Amino acid sequence: MTAQEVRLTAWVRGHVQGVGFRWWVRSRALELGLAGAATNLDDGRVEVVAEGPRDRCEELLARLKSGATPGRVDSVGQRWTNSTGSFSGFVER
Template structure:
């Protein structure tokens, strides 16, 4: 399963990407996360459906300093990655 996710709210400057990496890695998910110039955080999550859905559930809360207003999820094409990484701002 592969999903492209955009998280809106106070999600930059609050360790949201680092928290996402740790959470995704603990669930065995591959993919990437990056900040976007518009203040959102975007990620690609790939793995078994239960793990990806659990990550999506956690993304609605985020780390303690974050405020999540919305989480948009759409189907995505898988990329050939064997880990979860941070990418530069888009």
């Protein structure tokens, strides 16, 4: 872990709860070299947690906000914190 690494937590709202959307997030995150998870929440959102270099997390966030995903993204909320290094890869839950 380097000093430039951060944790992005994004909450994606829309028609996004499904294996296709979580798989898409995982594929993009791995492409960018990020660790983390994509998890369905009970309220219909998907929580995406990604850790890695800030510029790569920003790229993942931009892809989420662009709406070029399986499903329909209506909105994306986000929070930035320090990386915890608690992920060894990227998982779909």
